[in-house]
Structure formats: structure tokens, C-alpha cells
Amino acid sequence: MLKIDGISKTFYAGTVNEKLALKNVSLAMKTGDFITVIGGNGAGKSTLLNSIAGVFKVDCGKIYIDDIDVTSMSEHKRAAYIGRVFQDPMLGTAADMMVEENLAIAARRGKKLSLRWSFSEADFGEFKAKLTKLALGLEDRLKNRIGTLSGGQRQAITLLMATLRKPKLLLLDEHTAALDPKTAEKVLELTQNIVAENGLTTLMITHNMRDALRFGNRLLMLDDGKIILDIHGAEKAKMTVHDLLDAFEHSGGGDISDRMLLS
Numbered sequence: 001m002l003k004i005d006g007i008s009k010t011f012y013a014g015t016v017n018e019k020l021a022l023k024n025v026s027l028a029m030k031t032g033d034f035i036t037v038i039g040g041n042g043a044g045k046s047t048l049l050n051s052i053a054g055v056f057k058v059d060c061g062k063i064y065i066d067d068i069d070v071t072s073m074s075e076h077k078r079a080a081y082i083g084r085v086f087q088d089p090m091l092g093t094a095a096d097m098m099v100e101e102n103l104a105i106a107a108r109r110g111k112k113l114s115l116r117w118s119f120s121e122a123d124f125g126e127f128k129a130k131l132t133k134l135a136l137g138l139e140d141r142l143k144n145r146i147g148t149l150s151g152g153q154r155q156a157i158t159l160l161m162a163t164l165r166k167p168k169l170l171l172l173d174e175h176t177a178a179l180d181p182k183t184a185e186k187v188l189e190l191t192q193n194i195v196a197e198n199g200l201t202t203l204m205i206t207h208n209m210r211d212a213l214r215f216g217n218r219l220l221m222l223d224d225g226k227i228i229l230d231i232h233g234a235e236k237a238k239m240t241v242h243d244l245l246d247a248f249e250h251s252g253g254g255d256i257s258d259r260m261l262l263s
């Protein structure tokens with residue numbers, strides 16, 4: 001489904017600040033795989049997701065989504081295949097627009113835009129049903145501006161928007177890190193349900209080792225721009241946080257961030 005063939009990414013090439021953030025990374029994901037990605041600060045996790053999303057061009061290597069070579073495709077074009085949710089609840093939605101307007105825009109993603117983008121009663125009914133399912137009381141707030149919602153409510157809506165058109169690939173970049181623990185848990189639960197219901201192929205970065213073990217069918221650990229651990233299935237299911245820390249040390253991993261240890 002997603003195939004990454006030997007990609008590397010350098011920032012500030014040829015300067016004293018040159019940083020090789022990804023080093024010849026390869027990865028093959030099957031349809032429906034839910035991969036959690038962990039690693040210390042600066043390990044290259046966001047760079048990996050940004051490379052897939054086309055935020056910047058990679059130095060070398062190839063990226064395929066469903067056998068389509070997207071390596072040179074613009075971020076905008078790639079967005080037709082990809083749903084994304086970021087750490088910052090302010091990203092991904094238009095704060096000044098109403099909840100229903102945001103959802104209508106998400107529902108039209110990839111379709112031809114017209115100046116009149118009003119939506120039908122059927123669309124409205126679908127939005128309301130989906131919001132009711134979130135159990136956050138958002139079904140009564142369709143006419144409210146997104147900016148008036150809490151961070152957790154916003155992230156839940158961003159998640160809904162990112163998955164409304166069933167993307168081939170869902171990229172989650174620490175999408176619960178800015179939320180309080182209770183809300184983060186709720187949004188993770190929603191993530192789990194939406195991913196399972198739609199069979200979405202998903203890559204989720206988390207700093208929380210327990211969450212990395214609890215969610216998904218496969219786990220990647222990155223360090224210094226390389227994948228240093230790749231476990232799935234039964235091997236992942238029986239893994240504990242201690243095993244993960246051991247594996248990190250034995251793989252020659254660098255510094256483990258406090259956030260990883262504390263979580």
C-alpha cells in the first residue's frame with residue numbers, strides 16, 4: 001500500500017547546520033496496517049511523515065502509494081490520498097468557520113470546487129450522525145465557530161475531517177500530545193474506532209511507549225534518522241515498556257527523551 005524505498009532527507013545541506021534527518025529509510029505497509037512510531041527527540045519521526053505527505057522533497061529514494069509514484073508529486077496533489085492530523089489543535093480546521101462549514105469542506109476534498117459549496121440535508125444528516133458518534137456533544141454545535149471549541153473537541157473534529165473521505169493513508173503526528181490525559185485518551189479511543197471502522201492504513205507518531213504498544217498492529221522505533229526496531233503481530237502484542245527500553249538500548253539507540261520515559 002505504502003512503499004518507501006531508501007529515502008534520505010538533509011536539512012541545511014552544505015552549511016554548518018547540515019542535518020541528515022532520514023538515512024536511507026525503507027518501509028512497506030500493507031493495506032489496513034496501523035503502525036505506531038516512537039523515538040527520542042530529533043529521531044526523524046516528523047520528517048518521515050512530512051516526506052510521505054510531500055511537505056518537502058527527499059534527497060533520494062522513492063515513495064509509492066498504491067503503486068503510484070508520488071515522490072515528485074506536490075503536497076497539494078498528494079493530499080488526495082492522505083489524511084493528516086497534527087499535534088496543534090489549531091491546525092487542520094478553519095477557526096473562523098462553523099463546524100458544519102469545516103466538515104463540508106472536508107467532505108468535498110478531492111472533488112471539483114465551485115463557488116457555491118453549500119451542502120445538502122443528506123450531508124448535514126451525515127455530519128450530525130458522525131458527530132453524535134463522537135459522544136462529545138458536538139452534534140448540537142454544528143453552527144458554532146470551530147474557534148470556540150476546546151482543544152480536544154477540535155482534535156476530534158480534525159480527525160473526523162481527515163478521515164471523512166476515507167484516505168488511502170492516515171498520518172497522525174502526535175495528535176494527542178497537546179491534550180490533557182483524559183481528553184487524549186478519549187481522542188485515542190476515537191482514533192482506534194475510526195481506523196478500525198474504515199480499515200484505514202495509519203501511521204501514528206506518539207511519545208508515549210504504552211500507547212505505542214496498546215495501539216496498532218506494528219511498531220517502529222526511530223533513532224538518528226534510521227528505523228532501529230520494527231515489530232508486529234504477536235511479537236508486538238507481548239512486548240512491555242521494559243522490553244521496549246531494552247530493545248532501544250540493544251539497538252544502539254541514542255538518548256531517550258524524558259517524555260518517552262515518563263509516559
Ligand SMILES: Nc1ncnc2c1ncn2[C@@H]1O[C@H](COP(=O)(O)OP(=O)(O)OP(=O)(O)O)[C@@H](O)[C@H]1O
Pocket residue numbers: 011012019021039040041042043044045046047048
Ligand atoms: N524543516 C526543518 N528544517 C530544518 N531542520 C529540520 C526540519 N525538520 C526537522 N529538522 C531537523 O531534523 C531532525 C529530525 O527532526 P524531526 O522533527 O523529524 O524529529 P522527531 O523525531 O519528530 O522529533 P520530536 O519528537 O522532537 O518532534 C532534527 O534535528 C530537526 O531539528
